[in-house]
Amino acid sequence: MATETPPDESAPGSNAIHVLVVDDSEFFAEMTAETLANEHEMVTHDVNDVDEAKAYLSDTRVDCIVSDYEMPGEDGLAFLEWVHDNFDALPFILLTGRGDEEIASEAIAGGVADYLLKLEVVEDNQYGRLANRIRSVVDQQRTEQKYQHLVENTPDAVAHVGESGEILSANDALADLAGTSSDALAGANLQSVLGEDVGQEWIETGRKAIEHGEATKAETVYRGRHVHNIFVPMDDRSPLESFQLISRDITAQKERERELRRQNERLETFASVVTHDLRNPLNVAASSLELLEPEVGDTEEYDRITRSLERMDDLIDDVLMLARHGEHAHDPEDVSLQAVAEDAWANVDGEVATVEVVSTATIHADRGQLQELLENLVANAIEHAGPDITVEVGVLDGGFYVADDGPGIDPSARETVFELGYSTNAAGTGMGLAIVEQIADAHDWSATVTDSESGGARFEFTDVDSS
Secondary structure: OOEEEOOOOOOOOOOOOEEEEEOOOHHHHHHHHHHHHHHHOOEEEEEOOHHHHHHHHOOOOOOEEEEEOOOOOOOHHHHHHHHHHHHOOOOEEEEEOOOOHHHHHHHHHOOOOEEEEHHHHHHOOOHHHHHHHHHHHHHHHHHHHHHHHHHHHOOOEEEEEEOOOEEEEEOHHHHHHHOOOHHHHOOOEHHHHHOHHHHHHHHHHHHHHHHHOOOEEEEEEEOOEEEEEEEEEOOOOOOOOEEEEEEEEOHHHHHHHHHHHHHHHHHHHHHHHHHHHHHHHHHHHHHHHHHHHHHHOOOHHHHHHHHHHHHHHHHHHHHHHHHOOOOOOOOEEEEEHHHHHHHHHHHHHOOOOEEEEOOOOEEEEEHHHHHHHHHHHHHHHHHHHOOOOEEEEEEEOOEEEEEEOOOOOOHHHOOOOOOOOOOOOOOOOOOHHHHHHHHHHHOOOEEEEEEOOOOOEEEEEEOOOEO
16 A cells, blocks of 8 residues: 655755655555654655556656565566666665675665665664665765756766776767767767877876876867866776866957957057157157247246146056056066055155055065056055155955045045046046056956045955965
């Protein structure tokens, strides 16, 4: 007689384990099902012969089968074979009689997830042991299913490969990469699938990963595509040494990087030409004005022309600096924040302002770009507060800051201070803080503005690698 036994109210709904108990002893089947449900929070169903079990499995999903071996009609081993033929790797725990070592051996060879002595479960009341076995095999199965789902749906090519190059399993993405069918991968060798040179190269790299016991990365150009590979040694308790191959097509990324470099080169060339062509007439104007100084040097018009020429020179410098920053830090390394800040201060004007560095932290950054960032912030502080300002440089959680004791930045303007051309100083170019944000973006840093402790401006840069 078949019965359904739900778990008690504390059982987790969607994660509850559904167990089918198959035993020709109605008493044992019901007792096992009820104990697993009431004491171990499983959803259970019990039947008394294999035919009933097959009928139940035809329209009901279960997570594990617990079956007796000795039953009229088909025995437990025959049932196990049928289950594996129809439900792939559905966990199956076999209950055998005392001393049935031969049957246990056949069960293991047949792919049983586990086996227990039935009399020990009954006589010693070891239902807790049975429940632990069920949870163990079901958790393993669920993990494997999640992994398989991930492998099947990832755009990356994934394969389990023996150390000699034989493909033990692979997803469709590898077939697409190799330009073949999924059926052609089964049992094939990497060399026959990928070609002798690339196949051998990947096999040898996989062997090195196995030998060293750690993942190895490598890039390859394959069939005109740039491929990034990871070779991971497998520890699946199998006598066969093997590795996992994960291949990602990074051709589009490489093309974007090349195009970015070309754009940056063109932009820098353009900016250099433009600034050169602008400086020539600017120098002529400055030289001519210098010759006129004895005659008109004390006039308001002379001073206005001088300020305009100086502003044009500043604009040319800032335009060239903007053009020289790409989307990424060119040469990041671990640099001393204090050393870079001191160089930036001296480069702006060591005779004015005071720069205090309150940390000896190391920042992972392009040194030249970090120095330019600090130079612009010091110059910005001097421009808005005068030479007597004090600028403080220090670290914060996940980044660093630059603060001053000047007049600060109005909260309503903090969203626009980084915009190109924005300046509250009529003599400013409006490019200094735009350069600061561009350098921050190149390093994937977040730049924000707030108040310093003294009421001045405080620029914070976060998500920074520091130590």
